[in-house]
Amino acid sequence: GLLEALPDEVSPSGTLITGGEALLGEALATWRTAHPDVTVINAYGPTEATVNCTDFHIQPGEPVPSGPVPIGRPFWNTRAYVLDNHLRPVPPGVTGELYIAG
Template identity: 45%
Template sequence: IAGVAFDSAVQEIWPYLTAGAALYLSTEELRINPEALRDWLIDSRITASFAPTPILERLLKLSWPDKTDLRFIITGGDQLTQYPSNDIPFAVINQYGPSENTVVTTDCYVPVGVTTGTPSIGRPIANTEVYVLDSHLQLVPIGVIGDLYIGGKSLARGYANRPDLTKE
């Protein structure tokens, strides 16, 4: 569902092709029409998909049949602000990751039926470390605001001590 220029397209396209799955590409007309997109996902018998967060949130507001072939939708690219309702027939996986960390840094299944708060960005994926630190680079207690620091094998080189690149 995401455009092919979006970095998440890498995880939406290549794993499925290497596993021998069929690949369906949505159109812009589908992406801007939630009802048509839902119907296309159902009629095409899509089993797994990625949807940018704003698109997923529109899909979550629609009525869905009790059963579909769709097992899960992965989302990312923006803050997920709502939980799926109990009658959504597929799982939602929320992912977070800045481009500097090769698409995905954290992920989690989003619980259904929660009515307060916002969904978590999850836990770090393999070979990734995530810390919330204060201005003195000390860990902050749970629930306290701080800055997110990421480390691990997938983190891009650069930016450290390179303010010229950071500005770009």
């Protein structure tokens, strides 16, 4: 978990940016208890994009969601679409494939 990966002597004092794999709220909650004043940014970027292209900010004092932490909104000059198998946008809450443009 984050407590093992980020012991107190290397924990950030202002902002923690996570990425590389799905972040679960349960994994973050205990760490946030020990570091309540740190802003957490969950960054997302598929291998095909080679860089992060979305992020979700959790400000100090905000509750940590349970389950997967959202990947957030696209960066400036980037668009994210959730499309069906016919490349049509799906309604909010409907499962589809994530497409990144920019």
